[in-house]
Amino acid sequence: MHDLALTAKARDPASLAAVLFVAACWGALAVVSGAGLWVLGDLLLRGMASLTPAFLLGSPADGGRAGGIWPMIVSTAMAMAVCVAIVAPVGLLASIWLSEFSTRGGRTGAAVRVSLDVLAGVPSIVFGLFGYAFFCVALGLGPSVLAGGLTLACMVLPLMIRLSEQSLRAVPVSVRQAAEGLALSRWATLRRAVLPAAMPGVISGTMLSLARALSETAALLFTAGYVMRTPGSLDDPGRVLSVHIYDLAMNVPGGDTNAYASALVLVVALLLVAAGGAALAARRAEFRRGL
Amino acid sequence: MQRIPACCVPETHIEIDGLEVSYAGVPAVRVGSMPIYRGCVTAIVGPSGCGKSSFLASINRMTESVPGCRVSGSVRIDGVESGGDRRRLRSLRRRVGMIFQRPNPLPVSIAANIEAPLKDHGVGQKAERRRRAEQALRTVGLWEEVADRLHKPALSLSGGQQQRLCLARCLALEPEVVLLDEPCSSLDPMATDVVEQALARLRGRYTTVIVTHNLAQARRIADFTGVFWQLGRGREDSLVEFGSTRRVFETPAEELTSMYIGGAQG
Numbered sequence A: 001m002h003d004l005a006l007t008a009k010a011r012d013p014a015s016l017a018a019v020l021f022v023a024a025c026w027g028a029l030a031v032v033s034g035a036g037l038w039v040l041g042d043l044l045l046r047g048m049a050s051l052t053p054a055f056l057l058g059s060p061a062d063g064g065r066a067g068g069i070w071p072m073i074v075s076t077a078m079a080m081a082v083c084v085a086i087v088a089p090v091g092l093l094a095s096i097w098l099s100e101f102s103t104r105g106g107r108t109g110a111a112v113r114v115s116l117d118v119l120a121g122v123p124s125i126v127f128g129l130f131g132y133a134f135f136c137v138a139l140g141l142g143p144s145v146l147a148g149g150l151t152l153a154c155m156v157l158p159l160m161i162r163l164s165e166q167s168l169r170a171v172p173v174s175v176r177q178a179a180e181g182l183a184l185s186r187w188a189t190l191r192r193a194v195l196p197a198a199m200p201g202v203i204s205g206t207m208l209s210l211a212r213a214l215s216e217t218a219a220l221l222f223t224a225g226y227v228m229r230t231p232g233s234l235d236d237p238g239r240v241l242s243v244h245i246y247d248l249a250m251n252v253p254g255g256d257t258n259a260y261a262s263a264l265v266l267v268v269a270l271l272l273v274a275a276g277g278a279a280l281a282a283r284r285a286e287f288r289r290g291l
Numbered sequence B: 001m002q003r004i005p006a007c008c009v010p011e012t013h014i015e016i017d018g019l020e021v022s023y024a025g026v027p028a029v030r031v032g033s034m035p036i037y038r039g040c041v042t043a044i045v046g047p048s049g050c051g052k053s054s055f056l057a058s059i060n061r062m063t064e065s066v067p068g069c070r071v072s073g074s075v076r077i078d079g080v081e082s083g084g085d086r087r088r089l090r091s092l093r094r095r096v097g098m099i100f101q102r103p104n105p106l107p108v109s110i111a112a113n114i115e116a117p118l119k120d121h122g123v124g125q126k127a128e129r130r131r132r133a134e135q136a137l138r139t140v141g142l143w144e145e146v147a148d149r150l151h152k153p154a155l156s157l158s159g160g161q162q163q164r165l166c167l168a169r170c171l172a173l174e175p176e177v178v179l180l181d182e183p184c185s186s187l188d189p190m191a192t193d194v195v196e197q198a199l200a201r202l203r204g205r206y207t208t209v210i211v212t213h214n215l216a217q218a219r220r221i222a223d224f225t226g227v228f229w230q231l232g233r234g235r236e237d238s239l240v241e242f243g244s245t246r247r248v249f250e251t252p253a254e255e256l257t258s259m260y261i262g263g264a265q266g
């Protein structure tokens, strides 16, 4: 049906440009999704076979060439939990400060924003070094999932704050005007007008930040540790999935099969985070539909 | 709720005196003197851009938050000058509620739209707030339609229902004055009719000021009408004519008025 409409119009030169433009858009989409599908297909092809319950729940053996990845799954989950516990509240509060309380066009707000943008662009290895020097050495946490999670939090906070600030700023004026017309206090305006309107965006921002943290390797190499034992507590070191994949691929000859299987697990985890975020955001979005 | 006799004997509730609203130094509307009578419905009509919304917003000082907007002159409510610091502004806006052109329910549930503002203003316990919400929803004729979906999103209601919810939310705070800026302009004739019926129930209990482009609506619901016109071309006062709706529509004193209601301009 679309094709018919396009060819019918294509005779006229103005719509030839339109057709080319549409074709270019489809082309770009094809390239992007093709690359994604290829990676995914490759992972599935090479990793699927070893993806068994025993692999997920077992302990690694022979330097990771054999056995499973349970300790890495636990380490990853613990580091991510630390990261969310810091990023969600601190990020939300900081973005509220930026969008609601910093004076409009003021210097402090502008300075904070620029610093955040710079920080968001700092290579993750730098956060790794900082995390090692600060959390592991200065605070004496040593390499541990706690130090790793805190380092991840520092790394993704700038992104989270800026994304969530944008959602807060994108709240339609009419919502703020409604609150003002009702003479709501600042707190109630935030709680009942601005936050409910911004929440879907804030949630997606958090999930995007978490996805970045989940796939991070460099920041965790020195901070979370390298050992393949299951961490018993937050103070214990642990090897997260991405570090495990890196190690298997780079340092362990014959480790690629398990590297692929682990990568597949990581991708599935990323998809789960994204899907969870989307579902959560959709539930909140019901209340702001039509704004 | 205090019942005020309908406006057989007009008693001034709000007094406008030398009011001027300007944007970036350019005057948008100027009203030398105009009374707004207690318990009555006053309609403001006039061509687009003549400053009706600006005039209305200056009554509850919504103008304060518009960048570049300055208000001079005086608006006295029961003889007391309106305006002041944040705290006085809060009490002013609670006494003078406002309904906007586009319905603007908060992005929360239907019940929370009414109960949250009540809570924020420190009204009663939960049960009392619930009771007030129900009463307000009944006043605007919305109770039957939403009683079984109070916890559904307010934005899932139709436009007309949303506008009545906004009216109910405003009434639950028990204001003395209700300002409405073209409340029906985004509604179809049937929804308009329902909102109008709700407005009719306010007469006598609240002082109502309504901006409307719909002259038939002004005739139907307003006791008094003020006709506004653009400033400039020798016009120094935006208010062309003010009087009882009947008088203004049947025997206009000004040529502009007869032209406007005759549909020759505007």
Ligand SMILES: Nc1ncnc2c1ncn2[C@@H]1O[C@H](COP(=O)(O)OP(=O)(O)OP(=O)(O)O)[C@@H](O)[C@H]1O
Binding pocket: B023, B024, B028, B047, B048, B049, B050, B051, B052, B053, B054, B055, B066, B068
């Ligand atoms: N926020 C603003 N900034 C600058 N100028 C404004 C602003 N709001 C209104 N004005 C100007 O003030 C004048 C009066 O506007 P206002 O909205 O009060 O008119 P109105 O009578 O309500 O018009 P309408 O019938 O179209 O709603 C217009 O010339 C408009 O351009």
Ligand SMILES: [Mg+2]
Binding pocket: B052, B053, B054, B181
């Ligand atoms: Mg207007």
